[in-house]
Amino acid sequence: MTEKVEIRxxxxxxxxxxxxxxxxxxxxGSWRNVTPVIDxxxxxxxxxxxxxxxxxxxxxxxxxxxxxEYCKGCGVCAEECPVDAIVMREGL
Amino acid sequence: MxxxxxxxxxxxxxxxxSGHLACQGCGAVLAMRYALKALGPNTVYTVxxxxxSVIDGPFPYTTLGVPLFHIAFEAAAASAAGxxxxxxxxxxxxxxxxxxxxxxxxxxxxxxxxxGAAERNDNIMYxxxxxxxxxxxxxxxxxxxxxxxxxTTTPARHFKKRPKKNLVDIMVAHQIPYVATxxxxxxxxxxxxxxxxxxIKGTKYLQIFASCPPGWRMAPEYxxxxxxxxxxxxxxxLLEVDNGVYTITRKPRKPLPVADYLRLQGRFSHLxxxxxxxxxxxxxxxxxxxxxxxxxxxxxxxxPLEEKKKTKEPDK
Ligand SMILES: Cc1ncc(C[n+]2csc(CCOP(=O)(O)OP(=O)(O)O)c2C)c(N)n1
Ligand code: SF4
Ligand code: SF4
Ligand SMILES: [Mg+2]
Numbered sequence: 421m422t423e424k425v426e427i428r429x430x431x432x433x434x435x436x437x438x439x440x441x442x443x444x445x446x447x448x449g450s451w452r453n454v455t456p457v458i459d460x461x462x463x464x465x466x467x468x469x470x471x472x473x474x475x476x477x478x479x480x481x482x483x484x485x486x487x488x489e490y491c492k493g494c495g496v497c498a499e500e501c502p503v504d505a506i507v508m509r510e511g512l
Numbered sequence: 513m514x515x516x517x518x519x520x521x522x523x524x525x526x527x528x529x530s531g532h533l534a535c536q537g538c539g540a541v542l543a544m545r546y547a548l549k550a551l552g553p554n555t556v557y558t559v560x561x562x563x564x565s566v567i568d569g570p571f572p573y574t575t576l577g578v579p580l581f582h583i584a585f586e587a588a589a590a591s592a593a594g595x596x597x598x599x600x601x602x603x604x605x606x607x608x609x610x611x612x613x614x615x616x617x618x619x620x621x622x623x624x625x626x627x628g629a630a631e632r633n634d635n636i637m638y639x640x641x642x643x644x645x646x647x648x649x650x651x652x653x654x655x656x657x658x659x660x661x662x663x664t665t666t667p668a669r670h671f672k673k674r675p676k677k678n679l680v681d682i683m684v685a686h687q688i689p690y691v692a693t694x695x696x697x698x699x700x701x702x703x704x705x706x707x708x709x710x711x712i713k714g715t716k717y718l719q720i721f722a723s724c725p726p727g728w729r730m731a732p733e734y735x736x737x738x739x740x741x742x743x744x745x746x747x748x749x750l751l752e753v754d755n756g757v758y759t760i761t762r763k764p765r766k767p768l769p770v771a772d773y774l775r776l777q778g779r780f781s782h783l784x785x786x787x788x789x790x791x792x793x794x795x796x797x798x799x800x801x802x803x804x805x806x807x808x809x810x811x812x813x814x815x816p817l818e819e820k821k822k823t824k825e826p827d828k
Contacts, residue, residue: 427572439574446531446569465517471699472736474541476530482517487530494536494725495733508733 448475452493454508456486462505469497469506488512522699523549532575534567537732539722539739541567542696543641544576544612547720550706553578555608558592560622561585562614563648563724564641588613590625593634600635608710611638615656616646618719619677626717630686633714637706640679640717643724651727658747660791661779662729668782675794683717684753690714691753695721697740701750701761708752721748729778741773746799757813758805770795 424445427433434440458469463483470478477491478484486497498506516524527548534541540563548555557580559565565582568575583591592611599607611629613622618640626638645663646652653663655677666672683691689712694702702720709716723739725732742748745768750761770792774780783791810817 425572434572438572440572441574442529442577443531443533443569443573443575444529445573446533448531451536465519467517467519471520471522472542474534474536474538474545474735475532476526476528476545480516480520480524482515484517490530492536494735495731496537496735499733500736 447489448492449489452491452512454493454510455512456497456506457509459505462503464503468500472496472500522703527577528575532567533569535726537725537735539696539735540564540641543720543722546699546702547639547706550703551608554606555610556595557610557612558583558588559612560588560617562617585617586621587625588617588622589629589638592636593629596635609636611636613640615640615642615644616654619656619679620654630688630715633688635713637709637716640719641722642719643722643727645727647724647727660783660787679719688715689755690716693719693751695739695743695748697736730776734776738776741768744768745770745773746795747773749802757809760802760806
């Protein structure tokens with residue numbers, strides 16, 4: 421679920437210490453100040469970027485895509501890419 | 513949607529979601545991601561105070577797709593032991609009960625509860641993600657911080673002058689069935705070891721080396737590279753100890769100089785060449801010790817030590 425459950429007061433709280441939803445409402449893409457860009461001419465779909473992304477912001481698909489909504493711009497994917505198909509571009 | 517690629521070396525299914533609150537390049541998240549891929553949905557976590565208490569999200573939200581109990585700092589192993597006993601009483605035998613704690617919560621603050629659970633051989637898996645300091649509160653020294661490292665409580669002029677606590681041997685001394693080390697740069701190995709631990713009844717202890725870019729004073733893109741270098745420089749050996757029998761699970765063909773590993777991180781930037789050499793000697797000495805332990809424990813158990821295929825990939 422990607423919708424944020426709104427808590428306005430005690431009445432909206434769960435009856436016990438139980439979670440009401442997942443953190444996916446939190447679009448961490450806004451944290452980013454550099455953005456990975458995949459060069460699909462070079463990409464071999466080895467999936468190392470997917471494997472090492474700490475934010476699950478690379479799709480598990482052939483070819484992989486960056487999910488900009490969540491990518492925090494850490495640069496791990498670009499560093500780990502064995503064929504240098506990912507570059508980090510300044511800005512969002 | 514494009515189809516799932518065939519070349520995957522770890523399962524595609526995820527049990528954590530995006531949107532979590534970890535810093536850019538957090539190794540602790542990768543540790544959790546890989547561990548859960550092996551554990552699967554039939555798992556329950558107890559997490560004491562550590563970065564993961566924050567990463568998971570504020571109440572009433574969560575990042576994991578499995579139940580997680582936030583508990584007091586010193587209580588990871590005790591609460592997991594209680595959960596395991598409760599599940600046993602209601603006849604649920606197929607649930608993985610995992611205590612998940614940082615190195616501070618394991619080597620310092622939770623060691624009493626951990627030792628108690630291990631001595632009783634309670635049926636829990638204890639996983640420590642080791643980023644070598646108290647990161648959540650702003651990088652204070654823990655007993656798992658290595659010799660030579662800067663932290664806010666061991667500033668550069670008074671860097672840590674004591675070696676990293678050897679928790680692996682402490683746990684082996686408890687004579688539990690399984691103890692292992694892993695590292696986030698080797699996900700397949702993490703999965704293999706967690707999968708193996710999952711099948712074993714009793715206390716299982718795993719320590720996963722996980723980078724923390726802000727705490728290590730390092731650019732976030734090196735989160736995985738630095739950990740790979742730690743293993744390939746033999747700073748963090750990958751091990752498995754089955755009922756007291758040591759096996760080194762990765763033997764770098766051409767080990768990296770320790771200096772290469774240290775150079776990536778600001779927390780070691782104050783060290784002189786002599787001090788780096790001192791660390792190299794400690795690392796070499798530890799490796800020799802492990803080779804000796806591997807050989808002698810295999811001999812004593814009457815298990816032939818198979819010559820592991822030397823790793824083919826370049827030790828970059
Ligand atoms: C009894 C107690 N003492 C101190 C704290 C403050 N505290 C919360 S997290 C933390 C650091 C945890 O370090 P570690 O276990 O290594 O995990 P990391 O933050 O590095 O992931 C500290 C000191 C606390 N919550 N409870
Ligand atoms: S920059 Fe970091 S967060 Fe963004 S896709 Fe790459 S690895 Fe994931
Ligand atoms: S401080 Fe370190 S361990 Fe904590 S969330 Fe940030 S990167 Fe991860
Ligand atoms: Mg820590």
